[in-house]
Amino acid sequence: MVDQSLDTPRSRKYFWFRPSRSLLPALRRFTRRSEFGKPDSAANARNAAAAMLIAFAVFLLFESEGIRHFTRDLPGNAVTDIMVQSADRWHKLMQRLGPAQVQPAIREVFERIRATRW
Amino acid sequence: MLFPTPEFAIFFFVVFIAAWLMRTQAEPRKAMLLAVSYFFYGYWDWHLLGLLAGSSTLNYTAGVALANTKGQKVRRRIVAVAVALDLGVLGIFKYYNFFIDSLTDLTLALGIHRDMPFLEIVLPIGISFFTFHGISYIVDIYRGHTQPVRSPLDLFLYISFFPQLVAGPIVRASHFLPQLKKTPVLNRAAVVFGFLLILNGMLKKVVVAHYIAVDLVDPVFADPTQASSLDLLAAHYAYAVQVYCDFSAYSDFAIGTAALLGFRFRKNFDRPLAATSLAQLWQRWHISLSTWLRDYLYRALRGEKHETGFRMYRNIFLTMLLGGLWHGANWTFVIWGAIHGVGLCAERIIKTSWHAFRTGRRLAPAGAAVAGDYPEQPGTNRFATFIGWLITFHLFTLAAIFFRSPHLDVALRFFAAMFSFQGGSHLLTPFLLVLIAGAVAVQFLPGNKIERFAERAQDWPPAILGLMLGMGLLLIEMIGPDGVAPFIYFQF
DSSP: OOOGGGGSHHHHHTTTTOHHHHHHHHHHHHTOOOOTTSOOHHHHHHHHHHHHHHHHHHHHHHOHHHHHHHHHTSOOSHHHHHHHHHHHHHHHHHHHHSGGGHHHHHHHHHHHHHHOOO | OOTTSHHHHHHHHHHHHHHHHTTTOHHHHHHHHHHHHHHHHHTTOGGGHHHHHHHHHHHHHHHHHHHTOOOHHHHHHHHHHHHHHHHHHHHHHHHHHHHHHHHHHHHHHTTOOOOOOOOOOOOOTTHHHHHHHHHHHHHHHHHTSSOOOSOHHHHHHHHHOHHHHTTOOOOOHHHHHHHHHSOOOOOHHHHHHHHHHHHHHHIIIIIIIHHHIIIIIHHHHHOGGGSOHHHHHHHHHHHHHHHHHHHHHHHHHHHHHHHHTTOOOOOSOOOGGGOSSHHHHHHHSSHHHHHHIIIIIIHHHHOSSOOOHHHHHHHHHHHHHHHHHHHOSSHHHHHHHHHHHHHHHHHHHHHHHHHHHHHSSOOOOOSOSSSSOOOOOTTOOHHHHHHHHHHHHHHHHHHHHHHHOSSHHHHHHHHHHHTTOOSOOSSOOHHHHHHHHHHHHGGGSOTTHHHHHHHHHTTSOHHHHHHHHHHHHHHHHHHSOSSOOOOGGGGO
16 A cells, blocks of 8 residues: 655655655555556566666675775776775675675685585 | 676666666667667777668668569569678678688698788677678568568667677567567566576576686696596586587576567577487577578578488588588688588488388478478487487587687697596586586476476565575675676677
Protein backbone atom coordinates (compact mmCIF):
# COMPACT_ATOMS: atom_id res chain seq x y z
CA MET A 1 0.00 0.00 0.00
CA VAL A 2 1.43 3.39 -0.97
CA ASP A 3 1.59 5.94 1.81
CA GLN A 4 -0.49 8.83 0.44
CA SER A 5 0.74 11.19 3.15
CA LEU A 6 4.07 11.25 1.32
CA ASP A 7 2.64 13.57 -1.25
CA THR A 8 1.87 16.34 1.24
CA PRO A 9 4.36 19.24 1.26
CA ARG A 10 4.89 18.76 5.01
CA SER A 11 6.12 15.18 4.71
CA ARG A 12 8.27 15.97 1.67
CA LYS A 13 10.25 18.31 3.85
CA TYR A 14 11.39 15.30 5.88
CA PHE A 15 12.01 13.00 2.92
CA TRP A 16 15.70 12.49 3.60
CA PHE A 17 15.43 12.64 7.37
CA ARG A 18 12.81 9.98 7.99
CA PRO A 19 13.89 7.01 5.88
CA SER A 20 11.68 4.51 7.66
CA ARG A 21 8.55 6.42 6.72
CA SER A 22 9.60 7.97 3.43
CA LEU A 23 12.23 5.98 1.55
CA LEU A 24 10.78 2.52 2.01
CA PRO A 25 7.30 3.33 0.68
CA ALA A 26 8.97 5.23 -2.14
CA LEU A 27 11.09 2.19 -2.97
CA ARG A 28 8.01 -0.01 -2.74
CA ARG A 29 6.16 2.28 -5.12
CA PHE A 30 9.17 2.29 -7.43
CA THR A 31 9.28 -1.49 -7.56
CA ARG A 32 5.56 -2.21 -7.59
CA ARG A 33 4.52 -5.31 -9.49
CA SER A 34 2.59 -5.39 -12.70
CA GLU A 35 -0.99 -6.55 -12.76
CA PHE A 36 -1.42 -10.31 -12.97
CA GLY A 37 -1.12 -11.65 -16.48
CA LYS A 38 -0.14 -8.36 -18.10
CA PRO A 39 3.54 -7.75 -18.89
CA ASP A 40 4.01 -4.21 -17.64
CA SER A 41 7.34 -3.30 -19.22
CA ALA A 42 7.64 -0.01 -17.35
CA ALA A 43 7.15 -1.72 -13.97
CA ASN A 44 9.51 -4.54 -14.92
CA ALA A 45 12.13 -2.04 -16.04
CA ARG A 46 11.78 -0.23 -12.68
CA ASN A 47 12.18 -3.56 -10.88
CA ALA A 48 15.25 -4.39 -12.95
CA ALA A 49 16.74 -0.94 -12.27
CA ALA A 50 16.08 -1.39 -8.55
CA ALA A 51 17.78 -4.80 -8.65
CA MET A 52 20.79 -3.26 -10.43
CA LEU A 53 20.96 -0.48 -7.83
CA ILE A 54 20.92 -3.08 -5.05
CA ALA A 55 23.74 -4.92 -6.83
CA PHE A 56 25.69 -1.64 -7.03
CA ALA A 57 25.04 -1.13 -3.30
CA VAL A 58 26.42 -4.59 -2.53
CA PHE A 59 29.54 -3.66 -4.49
CA LEU A 60 29.79 -0.33 -2.72
CA LEU A 61 29.77 -2.10 0.65
CA PHE A 62 32.05 -5.06 -0.03
CA GLU A 63 34.26 -3.86 -2.89
CA SER A 64 35.35 -0.47 -1.56
CA GLU A 65 38.93 -1.43 -2.41
CA GLY A 66 37.98 -2.07 -6.04
CA ILE A 67 36.10 1.23 -6.19
CA ARG A 68 39.18 2.96 -4.85
CA HIS A 69 41.27 1.41 -7.64
CA PHE A 70 38.65 2.31 -10.23
CA THR A 71 38.61 6.01 -9.24
CA ARG A 72 42.41 6.14 -9.30
CA ASP A 73 42.43 4.87 -12.89
CA LEU A 74 40.17 7.71 -14.05
CA PRO A 75 41.78 10.64 -15.89
CA GLY A 76 42.83 13.28 -13.37
CA ASN A 77 40.71 16.43 -13.00
CA ALA A 78 38.88 18.34 -10.26
CA VAL A 79 35.87 16.01 -10.32
CA THR A 80 37.87 12.78 -10.28
CA ASP A 81 40.06 14.20 -7.47
CA ILE A 82 36.94 14.52 -5.34
CA MET A 83 35.91 11.00 -6.37
CA VAL A 84 39.31 9.63 -5.37
CA GLN A 85 39.17 11.35 -1.97
CA SER A 86 35.60 10.16 -1.38
CA ALA A 87 36.52 6.60 -2.39
CA ASP A 88 39.49 6.68 0.01
CA ARG A 89 37.31 7.90 2.87
CA TRP A 90 34.64 5.32 2.03
CA HIS A 91 37.19 2.51 1.94
CA LYS A 92 38.57 3.53 5.34
CA LEU A 93 35.05 3.56 6.77
CA MET A 94 34.31 0.13 5.30
CA GLN A 95 37.57 -1.20 6.72
CA ARG A 96 36.64 0.11 10.14
CA LEU A 97 33.12 -1.32 9.96
CA GLY A 98 34.21 -4.68 8.56
CA PRO A 99 32.76 -5.24 5.02
CA ALA A 100 36.08 -4.38 3.35
CA GLN A 101 37.74 -7.22 5.24
CA VAL A 102 35.58 -9.87 3.58
CA GLN A 103 37.32 -9.59 0.19
CA PRO A 104 40.89 -10.31 1.43
CA ALA A 105 39.60 -13.25 3.51
CA ILE A 106 37.81 -14.84 0.54
CA ARG A 107 40.74 -14.11 -1.73
CA GLU A 108 43.12 -15.82 0.69
CA VAL A 109 41.00 -18.97 0.79
CA PHE A 110 40.72 -18.94 -3.00
CA GLU A 111 44.47 -18.51 -3.51
CA ARG A 112 45.12 -21.38 -1.11
CA ILE A 113 42.81 -23.61 -3.19
CA ARG A 114 44.45 -22.40 -6.39
CA ALA A 115 47.95 -23.13 -5.11
CA THR A 116 47.11 -26.65 -3.90
CA ARG A 117 49.29 -29.29 -5.58
CA TRP A 118 48.84 -33.01 -5.92
CA MET B 1 34.93 -0.80 -23.44
CA LEU B 2 34.96 -4.39 -22.23
CA PHE B 3 31.77 -6.01 -20.93
CA PRO B 4 33.00 -7.21 -17.51
CA THR B 5 34.28 -3.81 -16.32
CA PRO B 6 32.90 -1.06 -14.00
CA GLU B 7 32.89 1.35 -16.97
CA PHE B 8 30.51 -0.90 -18.86
CA ALA B 9 28.31 -1.43 -15.77
CA ILE B 10 27.81 2.34 -15.41
CA PHE B 11 27.36 2.78 -19.18
CA PHE B 12 24.80 0.00 -19.35
CA PHE B 13 22.82 1.22 -16.35
CA VAL B 14 22.45 4.69 -17.92
CA VAL B 15 21.51 3.18 -21.31
CA PHE B 16 19.01 0.83 -19.65
CA ILE B 17 17.25 3.69 -17.83
CA ALA B 18 17.20 5.88 -20.96
CA ALA B 19 15.98 3.01 -23.19
CA TRP B 20 13.00 2.27 -20.96
CA LEU B 21 12.13 5.92 -20.33
CA MET B 22 11.92 6.27 -24.13
CA ARG B 23 10.01 3.03 -24.56
CA THR B 24 7.08 4.49 -26.45
CA GLN B 25 9.11 6.95 -28.54
CA ALA B 26 10.39 4.64 -31.24
CA GLU B 27 12.52 7.00 -33.31
CA PRO B 28 14.23 8.88 -30.42
CA ARG B 29 14.88 5.51 -28.75
CA LYS B 30 16.56 4.17 -31.87
CA ALA B 31 18.59 7.38 -32.24
CA MET B 32 19.69 7.10 -28.61
CA LEU B 33 20.67 3.41 -29.03
CA LEU B 34 22.61 4.29 -32.18
CA ALA B 35 24.42 7.15 -30.41
CA VAL B 36 25.40 4.97 -27.44
CA SER B 37 26.49 2.18 -29.81
CA TYR B 38 28.82 4.61 -31.57
CA PHE B 39 30.05 5.83 -28.18
CA PHE B 40 30.69 2.19 -27.17
CA TYR B 41 32.67 1.55 -30.37
CA GLY B 42 34.48 4.91 -30.32
CA TYR B 43 35.57 4.29 -26.72
CA TRP B 44 38.38 2.10 -28.14
CA ASP B 45 39.38 4.42 -30.95
CA TRP B 46 37.08 7.11 -32.28
CA HIS B 47 38.99 7.17 -35.58
CA LEU B 48 37.33 3.84 -36.45
CA LEU B 49 33.84 5.33 -36.29
CA GLY B 50 34.25 6.47 -39.91
CA LEU B 51 34.80 2.86 -41.01
CA LEU B 52 31.67 1.69 -39.19
CA ALA B 53 29.60 4.55 -40.61
CA GLY B 54 31.08 3.96 -44.09
CA SER B 55 30.20 0.25 -44.01
CA SER B 56 26.65 1.07 -42.87
CA THR B 57 26.26 3.73 -45.59
CA LEU B 58 27.46 1.31 -48.28
CA ASN B 59 24.99 -1.38 -47.26
CA TYR B 60 22.13 1.07 -46.81
CA THR B 61 22.73 2.49 -50.30
CA ALA B 62 22.93 -0.99 -51.80
CA GLY B 63 19.67 -1.92 -50.05
CA VAL B 64 17.89 1.15 -51.44
CA ALA B 65 19.31 0.45 -54.90
CA LEU B 66 18.03 -3.14 -54.71
CA ALA B 67 14.60 -1.91 -53.63
CA ASN B 68 14.41 0.41 -56.64
CA THR B 69 15.65 -2.12 -59.20
CA LYS B 70 13.49 -4.73 -60.93
CA GLY B 71 15.88 -6.34 -63.43
CA GLN B 72 17.46 -9.53 -62.12
CA LYS B 73 20.78 -8.91 -63.85
CA VAL B 74 21.18 -5.42 -62.43
CA ARG B 75 20.15 -6.62 -58.97
CA ARG B 76 22.78 -9.33 -59.16
CA ARG B 77 25.40 -6.73 -60.11
CA ILE B 78 24.40 -4.49 -57.22
CA VAL B 79 24.80 -7.40 -54.78
CA ALA B 80 28.13 -8.39 -56.34
CA VAL B 81 29.52 -4.85 -56.07
CA ALA B 82 28.28 -4.33 -52.49
CA VAL B 83 29.59 -7.70 -51.29
CA ALA B 84 32.91 -7.16 -53.12
CA LEU B 85 33.33 -3.75 -51.46
CA ASP B 86 32.43 -5.18 -48.05
CA LEU B 87 34.88 -8.05 -48.47
CA GLY B 88 37.49 -5.75 -50.04
CA VAL B 89 37.61 -3.54 -46.95
CA LEU B 90 37.75 -6.62 -44.72
CA GLY B 91 40.45 -8.14 -46.91
CA ILE B 92 42.66 -5.05 -46.84
CA PHE B 93 42.54 -4.78 -43.07
CA LYS B 94 42.80 -8.49 -42.32
CA TYR B 95 44.87 -10.06 -45.05
CA TYR B 96 47.02 -7.44 -46.76
CA ASN B 97 50.22 -8.16 -44.84
CA PHE B 98 49.54 -11.92 -44.92
CA PHE B 99 49.50 -11.89 -48.73
CA ILE B 100 52.52 -9.62 -48.92
CA ASP B 101 54.36 -11.95 -46.49
CA SER B 102 53.42 -15.02 -48.54
CA LEU B 103 54.36 -13.25 -51.78
CA THR B 104 57.75 -12.30 -50.33
CA ASP B 105 58.39 -15.93 -49.31
CA LEU B 106 57.39 -17.11 -52.77
CA THR B 107 59.60 -14.61 -54.62
CA LEU B 108 62.54 -15.42 -52.34
CA ALA B 109 62.03 -19.12 -52.99
CA LEU B 110 62.15 -18.37 -56.72
CA GLY B 111 65.33 -16.37 -56.22
CA ILE B 112 63.74 -12.99 -56.92
CA HIS B 113 64.49 -10.17 -54.46
CA ARG B 114 61.91 -7.40 -54.41
CA ASP B 115 60.98 -4.77 -51.81
CA MET B 116 57.33 -5.34 -50.95
CA PRO B 117 54.99 -2.51 -49.96
CA PHE B 118 54.42 -3.44 -46.29
CA LEU B 119 51.92 -1.26 -44.42
CA GLU B 120 51.32 -0.80 -40.69
CA ILE B 121 47.67 -1.83 -40.63
CA VAL B 122 45.82 -2.04 -37.32
CA LEU B 123 42.87 -4.41 -37.47
CA PRO B 124 39.74 -2.46 -36.48
CA ILE B 125 37.92 -4.25 -33.70
CA GLY B 126 34.75 -6.06 -34.77
CA ILE B 127 35.31 -5.40 -38.51
CA SER B 128 34.42 -9.00 -39.43
CA PHE B 129 31.18 -8.89 -37.53
CA PHE B 130 29.82 -5.65 -38.90
CA THR B 131 30.92 -6.69 -42.40
CA PHE B 132 29.04 -9.99 -42.03
CA HIS B 133 25.96 -8.11 -40.84
CA GLY B 134 26.12 -5.91 -43.92
CA ILE B 135 26.56 -8.85 -46.31
CA SER B 136 23.72 -10.82 -44.75
CA TYR B 137 21.43 -7.78 -45.10
CA ILE B 138 22.21 -7.27 -48.79
CA VAL B 139 22.03 -10.96 -49.75
CA ASP B 140 18.80 -11.45 -47.77
CA ILE B 141 17.19 -8.56 -49.66
CA TYR B 142 18.34 -10.07 -52.95
CA ARG B 143 16.96 -13.47 -52.01
CA GLY B 144 13.70 -11.95 -50.76
CA HIS B 145 14.22 -13.03 -47.15
CA THR B 146 13.97 -9.50 -45.82
CA GLN B 147 12.66 -6.13 -46.94
CA PRO B 148 15.05 -3.21 -47.48
CA VAL B 149 14.72 -0.54 -44.82
CA ARG B 150 13.83 3.01 -45.80
CA SER B 151 15.09 4.58 -42.59
CA PRO B 152 18.90 4.78 -42.41
CA LEU B 153 18.51 4.85 -38.64
CA ASP B 154 17.21 1.26 -38.64
CA LEU B 155 20.05 -0.05 -40.80
CA PHE B 156 22.76 1.86 -38.94
CA LEU B 157 21.42 0.54 -35.63
CA TYR B 158 21.20 -3.02 -36.99
CA ILE B 159 24.87 -2.96 -38.00
CA SER B 160 26.21 -1.14 -34.95
CA PHE B 161 23.95 -2.23 -32.05
CA PHE B 162 26.48 -2.38 -29.22
CA PRO B 163 25.74 -5.80 -27.63
CA GLN B 164 26.60 -7.65 -30.87
CA LEU B 165 28.88 -5.11 -32.54
CA VAL B 166 32.34 -6.28 -31.55
CA ALA B 167 32.23 -10.08 -31.43
CA GLY B 168 28.75 -11.18 -32.46
CA PRO B 169 26.48 -13.04 -32.41
CA ILE B 170 25.75 -12.30 -36.07
CA VAL B 171 22.10 -11.34 -35.92
CA ARG B 172 20.13 -11.61 -39.15
CA ALA B 173 18.37 -8.52 -40.47
CA SER B 174 15.16 -10.56 -40.82
CA HIS B 175 15.34 -11.28 -37.08
CA PHE B 176 16.48 -7.87 -35.81
CA LEU B 177 14.73 -5.27 -37.99
CA PRO B 178 11.14 -6.40 -37.20
CA GLN B 179 11.97 -5.92 -33.50
CA LEU B 180 12.61 -2.23 -34.17
CA LYS B 181 9.08 -1.82 -35.50
CA LYS B 182 7.42 -3.11 -32.32
CA THR B 183 7.13 -1.34 -28.99
CA PRO B 184 9.72 -3.10 -26.81
CA VAL B 185 8.43 -5.40 -24.11
CA LEU B 186 10.28 -6.39 -20.96
CA ASN B 187 8.80 -9.27 -19.03
CA ARG B 188 10.05 -10.45 -15.66
CA ALA B 189 11.50 -13.69 -17.02
CA ALA B 190 13.58 -11.68 -19.53
CA VAL B 191 14.98 -9.58 -16.68
CA VAL B 192 16.04 -12.66 -14.70
CA PHE B 193 17.30 -14.32 -17.91
CA GLY B 194 19.44 -11.26 -18.68
CA PHE B 195 20.91 -11.17 -15.17
CA LEU B 196 21.65 -14.91 -15.22
CA LEU B 197 23.38 -14.69 -18.60
CA ILE B 198 25.52 -11.80 -17.39
CA LEU B 199 26.47 -13.78 -14.26
CA ASN B 200 27.18 -16.88 -16.34
CA GLY B 201 29.30 -14.87 -18.77
CA MET B 202 31.25 -13.26 -15.92
CA LEU B 203 31.96 -16.65 -14.34
CA LYS B 204 33.11 -18.18 -17.63
CA LYS B 205 35.27 -15.24 -18.71
CA VAL B 206 36.68 -13.86 -15.45
CA VAL B 207 37.22 -17.12 -13.56
CA VAL B 208 37.30 -20.19 -15.81
CA ALA B 209 38.85 -18.80 -19.01
CA HIS B 210 41.23 -16.50 -17.14
CA TYR B 211 42.78 -19.00 -14.73
CA ILE B 212 42.98 -21.76 -17.32
CA ALA B 213 44.83 -19.36 -19.62
CA VAL B 214 47.15 -17.80 -17.04
CA ASP B 215 48.04 -20.95 -15.09
CA LEU B 216 48.25 -23.52 -17.87
CA VAL B 217 47.61 -22.61 -21.51
CA ASP B 218 49.76 -19.47 -21.88
CA PRO B 219 52.91 -20.89 -20.19
CA VAL B 220 52.66 -24.15 -22.16
CA PHE B 221 52.10 -22.52 -25.56
CA ALA B 222 54.87 -19.96 -24.89
CA ASP B 223 57.38 -22.80 -25.29
CA PRO B 224 55.92 -26.31 -25.69
CA THR B 225 59.36 -27.93 -25.56
CA GLN B 226 59.77 -26.90 -21.91
CA ALA B 227 56.51 -28.57 -20.78
CA SER B 228 55.95 -32.21 -19.90
CA SER B 229 53.73 -34.45 -22.03
CA LEU B 230 51.07 -34.52 -19.34
CA ASP B 231 50.99 -30.73 -19.09
CA LEU B 232 50.79 -30.47 -22.88
CA LEU B 233 47.94 -32.97 -22.93
CA ALA B 234 46.13 -31.04 -20.20
CA ALA B 235 46.83 -27.71 -21.94
CA HIS B 236 45.31 -28.86 -25.21
CA TYR B 237 42.08 -29.85 -23.43
CA ALA B 238 42.28 -26.66 -21.41
CA TYR B 239 42.56 -24.44 -24.46
CA ALA B 240 39.40 -25.92 -25.98
CA VAL B 241 37.60 -25.14 -22.72
CA GLN B 242 39.20 -21.68 -22.54
CA VAL B 243 38.16 -20.65 -26.04
CA TYR B 244 34.64 -21.99 -25.43
CA CYS B 245 34.29 -20.16 -22.10
CA ASP B 246 35.80 -16.94 -23.46
CA PHE B 247 33.72 -16.76 -26.61
CA SER B 248 30.45 -18.09 -25.23
CA ALA B 249 30.84 -15.63 -22.33
CA TYR B 250 30.84 -12.77 -24.84
CA SER B 251 27.70 -14.19 -26.45
CA ASP B 252 26.09 -14.52 -23.01
CA PHE B 253 26.82 -10.86 -22.28
CA ALA B 254 25.50 -9.82 -25.68
CA ILE B 255 22.30 -11.86 -25.45
CA GLY B 256 21.77 -10.89 -21.78
CA THR B 257 22.24 -7.14 -22.27
CA ALA B 258 20.09 -7.21 -25.42
CA ALA B 259 17.35 -9.05 -23.49
CA LEU B 260 17.41 -6.36 -20.79
CA LEU B 261 16.95 -3.73 -23.52
CA GLY B 262 13.97 -5.64 -24.92
CA PHE B 263 15.70 -7.38 -27.86
CA ARG B 264 15.69 -11.13 -28.43
CA PHE B 265 18.82 -12.74 -29.83
CA ARG B 266 19.07 -16.41 -30.65
CA LYS B 267 21.32 -18.77 -28.75
CA ASN B 268 24.90 -18.76 -30.08
CA PHE B 269 26.39 -21.74 -28.24
CA ASP B 270 24.46 -24.85 -27.29
CA ARG B 271 26.75 -27.16 -25.30
CA PRO B 272 29.14 -27.79 -28.22
CA LEU B 273 31.65 -29.81 -26.20
CA ALA B 274 28.98 -32.50 -25.71
CA ALA B 275 28.47 -32.93 -29.48
CA THR B 276 28.60 -36.52 -30.69
CA SER B 277 29.55 -35.71 -34.29
CA LEU B 278 31.39 -32.92 -36.08
CA ALA B 279 28.24 -31.89 -37.94
CA GLN B 280 26.45 -31.61 -34.59
CA LEU B 281 29.38 -29.67 -33.16
CA TRP B 282 29.01 -27.06 -35.90
CA GLN B 283 25.29 -26.85 -35.22
CA ARG B 284 26.14 -25.97 -31.62
CA TRP B 285 29.35 -23.90 -31.83
CA HIS B 286 29.06 -20.21 -32.71
CA ILE B 287 25.71 -20.98 -34.29
CA SER B 288 25.29 -17.54 -35.83
CA LEU B 289 28.63 -17.80 -37.69
CA SER B 290 28.11 -21.45 -38.69
CA THR B 291 24.68 -20.68 -40.13
CA TRP B 292 26.11 -17.54 -41.77
CA LEU B 293 28.79 -19.65 -43.49
CA ARG B 294 26.12 -22.16 -44.51
CA ASP B 295 23.71 -19.57 -45.92
CA TYR B 296 26.12 -17.14 -47.58
CA LEU B 297 29.24 -19.13 -48.39
CA TYR B 298 28.26 -22.79 -48.74
CA ARG B 299 25.06 -21.85 -50.58
CA ALA B 300 26.96 -19.47 -52.85
CA LEU B 301 29.41 -22.26 -53.70
CA ARG B 302 26.62 -24.77 -54.17
CA GLY B 303 24.24 -22.65 -56.21
CA GLU B 304 20.51 -23.29 -56.28
CA LYS B 305 20.49 -27.05 -56.70
CA HIS B 306 21.13 -29.69 -54.06
CA GLU B 307 24.36 -31.50 -54.75
CA THR B 308 25.79 -34.88 -53.91
CA GLY B 309 29.13 -36.53 -54.45
CA PHE B 310 32.41 -34.80 -55.10
CA ARG B 311 31.04 -31.26 -55.57
CA MET B 312 29.21 -31.39 -52.24
CA TYR B 313 32.32 -32.57 -50.39
CA ARG B 314 34.45 -29.97 -52.18
CA ASN B 315 32.04 -27.22 -51.12
CA ILE B 316 31.94 -28.41 -47.50
CA PHE B 317 35.74 -28.49 -47.44
CA LEU B 318 36.06 -25.04 -49.04
CA THR B 319 33.52 -23.56 -46.62
CA MET B 320 35.48 -24.80 -43.62
CA LEU B 321 38.81 -23.76 -45.16
CA LEU B 322 37.58 -20.21 -45.76
CA GLY B 323 35.95 -20.25 -42.32
CA GLY B 324 39.38 -21.05 -40.89
CA LEU B 325 41.03 -18.32 -42.93
CA TRP B 326 38.44 -15.84 -41.68
CA HIS B 327 39.82 -16.31 -38.15
CA GLY B 328 43.11 -14.83 -39.19
CA ALA B 329 45.74 -14.47 -41.82
CA ASN B 330 47.85 -17.38 -40.65
CA TRP B 331 48.54 -20.87 -41.99
CA THR B 332 47.60 -22.30 -38.58
CA PHE B 333 44.00 -21.15 -39.13
CA VAL B 334 44.01 -22.56 -42.67
CA ILE B 335 45.12 -25.96 -41.33
CA TRP B 336 42.53 -25.75 -38.56
CA GLY B 337 39.81 -25.12 -41.16
CA ALA B 338 41.13 -27.90 -43.38
CA ILE B 339 41.07 -30.42 -40.50
CA HIS B 340 37.42 -29.59 -39.84
CA GLY B 341 36.61 -29.68 -43.56
CA VAL B 342 38.20 -33.09 -44.04
CA GLY B 343 36.59 -34.31 -40.80
CA LEU B 344 33.11 -33.23 -41.89
CA CYS B 345 33.53 -34.85 -45.31
CA ALA B 346 34.90 -38.08 -43.81
CA GLU B 347 32.09 -38.21 -41.28
CA ARG B 348 29.51 -37.66 -44.01
CA ILE B 349 31.02 -40.39 -46.19
CA ILE B 350 31.19 -42.89 -43.30
CA LYS B 351 27.64 -42.16 -42.14
CA THR B 352 26.24 -42.31 -45.68
CA SER B 353 27.99 -45.60 -46.37
CA TRP B 354 26.95 -47.09 -43.03
CA HIS B 355 23.35 -45.98 -43.56
CA ALA B 356 23.32 -47.45 -47.07
CA PHE B 357 24.87 -50.68 -45.80
CA ARG B 358 22.27 -51.06 -43.03
CA THR B 359 19.15 -49.96 -44.86
CA GLY B 360 19.97 -50.31 -48.52
CA ARG B 361 19.03 -46.61 -49.04
CA ARG B 362 21.21 -43.57 -49.44
CA LEU B 363 20.96 -40.60 -47.10
CA ALA B 364 19.27 -37.53 -48.51
CA PRO B 365 21.74 -34.99 -49.93
CA ALA B 366 23.16 -32.74 -47.25
CA GLY B 367 21.29 -29.47 -47.50
CA ALA B 368 24.16 -28.17 -45.51
CA ALA B 369 26.47 -30.50 -43.72
CA VAL B 370 28.12 -27.37 -42.39
CA ALA B 371 25.98 -26.28 -39.47
CA GLY B 372 23.13 -27.82 -41.34
CA ASP B 373 20.32 -30.27 -41.05
CA TYR B 374 22.34 -33.34 -40.35
CA PRO B 375 19.98 -36.10 -39.24
CA GLU B 376 20.97 -38.19 -36.25
CA GLN B 377 20.97 -41.86 -37.12
CA PRO B 378 18.02 -43.71 -35.65
CA GLY B 379 18.76 -46.63 -33.39
CA THR B 380 22.17 -45.28 -32.32
CA ASN B 381 23.16 -46.98 -29.10
CA ARG B 382 24.86 -45.40 -26.11
CA PHE B 383 28.22 -46.94 -26.83
CA ALA B 384 28.22 -45.57 -30.37
CA THR B 385 27.17 -42.16 -29.02
CA PHE B 386 30.02 -42.23 -26.54
CA ILE B 387 32.54 -43.18 -29.22
CA GLY B 388 31.14 -40.43 -31.43
CA TRP B 389 31.57 -37.90 -28.61
CA LEU B 390 35.09 -39.13 -27.86
CA ILE B 391 36.24 -38.79 -31.46
CA THR B 392 34.51 -35.43 -31.99
CA PHE B 393 35.85 -33.99 -28.75
CA HIS B 394 39.41 -35.06 -29.48
CA LEU B 395 39.32 -33.90 -33.08
CA PHE B 396 38.16 -30.53 -31.83
CA THR B 397 40.75 -30.25 -29.04
CA LEU B 398 43.63 -31.47 -31.24
CA ALA B 399 42.71 -29.10 -34.06
CA ALA B 400 42.55 -26.31 -31.48
CA ILE B 401 46.34 -26.66 -31.04
CA PHE B 402 46.74 -25.14 -34.52
CA PHE B 403 44.13 -22.53 -33.65
CA ARG B 404 46.06 -21.40 -30.57
CA SER B 405 49.62 -21.62 -31.89
CA PRO B 406 51.02 -18.31 -33.11
CA HIS B 407 53.10 -20.09 -35.79
CA LEU B 408 53.03 -23.45 -37.49
CA ASP B 409 56.36 -24.52 -35.94
CA VAL B 410 54.94 -23.94 -32.42
CA ALA B 411 52.05 -26.29 -33.24
CA LEU B 412 54.41 -28.92 -34.64
CA ARG B 413 56.70 -28.67 -31.59
CA PHE B 414 53.62 -28.98 -29.39
CA PHE B 415 52.57 -32.24 -31.08
CA ALA B 416 56.09 -33.62 -31.00
CA ALA B 417 56.52 -32.87 -27.28
CA MET B 418 53.02 -34.10 -26.36
CA PHE B 419 53.58 -37.49 -27.98
CA SER B 420 57.07 -37.90 -26.54
CA PHE B 421 55.46 -39.18 -23.30
CA GLN B 422 58.03 -37.61 -21.00
CA GLY B 423 57.92 -36.03 -17.56
CA GLY B 424 55.23 -35.64 -14.90
CA SER B 425 52.80 -32.80 -14.44
CA HIS B 426 54.12 -29.49 -13.11
CA LEU B 427 51.39 -27.06 -14.10
CA LEU B 428 48.16 -29.04 -13.87
CA THR B 429 46.75 -28.47 -10.37
CA PRO B 430 43.58 -29.92 -8.77
CA PHE B 431 41.97 -26.49 -9.14
CA LEU B 432 42.63 -26.41 -12.90
CA LEU B 433 41.45 -29.99 -13.29
CA VAL B 434 38.17 -29.12 -11.57
CA LEU B 435 37.74 -26.08 -13.86
CA ILE B 436 38.43 -28.06 -17.05
CA ALA B 437 36.43 -31.16 -16.09
CA GLY B 438 33.62 -29.05 -14.62
CA ALA B 439 33.32 -26.94 -17.78
CA VAL B 440 33.06 -30.10 -19.90
CA ALA B 441 30.67 -31.83 -17.46
CA VAL B 442 28.11 -28.97 -17.45
CA GLN B 443 27.80 -29.40 -21.21
CA PHE B 444 25.87 -32.59 -20.54
CA LEU B 445 23.19 -30.81 -18.47
CA PRO B 446 19.91 -29.82 -20.19
CA GLY B 447 20.45 -26.98 -22.66
CA ASN B 448 17.65 -24.75 -21.41
CA LYS B 449 18.58 -24.71 -17.72
CA ILE B 450 19.04 -20.93 -17.60
CA GLU B 451 15.68 -20.29 -19.27
CA ARG B 452 13.98 -22.72 -16.88
CA PHE B 453 15.58 -21.11 -13.84
CA ALA B 454 14.56 -17.65 -15.16
CA GLU B 455 10.95 -18.86 -15.46
CA ARG B 456 11.02 -20.13 -11.89
CA ALA B 457 12.69 -17.02 -10.46
CA GLN B 458 10.63 -14.45 -12.32
CA ASP B 459 8.40 -13.79 -9.31
CA TRP B 460 11.26 -13.11 -6.96
CA PRO B 461 11.14 -9.60 -5.51
CA PRO B 462 13.61 -7.07 -6.97
CA ALA B 463 15.55 -6.98 -3.68
CA ILE B 464 16.26 -10.73 -3.91
CA LEU B 465 17.16 -10.43 -7.59
CA GLY B 466 19.47 -7.52 -6.82
CA LEU B 467 21.13 -9.46 -4.02
CA MET B 468 21.53 -12.49 -6.30
CA LEU B 469 23.11 -10.35 -9.00
CA GLY B 470 25.21 -8.31 -6.58
CA MET B 471 26.49 -11.24 -4.51
CA GLY B 472 27.18 -13.32 -7.61
CA LEU B 473 29.15 -10.55 -9.32
CA LEU B 474 30.88 -9.70 -6.05
CA LEU B 475 32.08 -13.27 -5.50
CA ILE B 476 33.36 -13.46 -9.09
CA GLU B 477 35.06 -10.08 -8.70
CA MET B 478 36.65 -11.16 -5.41
CA ILE B 479 38.21 -14.31 -6.80
CA GLY B 480 38.87 -12.87 -10.26
CA PRO B 481 42.07 -11.14 -11.39
CA ASP B 482 42.84 -7.42 -11.32
CA GLY B 483 41.72 -6.30 -14.75
CA VAL B 484 40.26 -8.44 -17.51
CA ALA B 485 42.05 -9.62 -20.65
CA PRO B 486 40.32 -8.83 -23.96
CA PHE B 487 38.08 -11.52 -25.40
CA ILE B 488 39.85 -13.94 -27.78
CA TYR B 489 37.38 -13.23 -30.59
CA PHE B 490 38.16 -9.49 -30.56
CA GLN B 491 41.16 -10.29 -32.78
CA PHE B 492 38.92 -11.82 -35.44
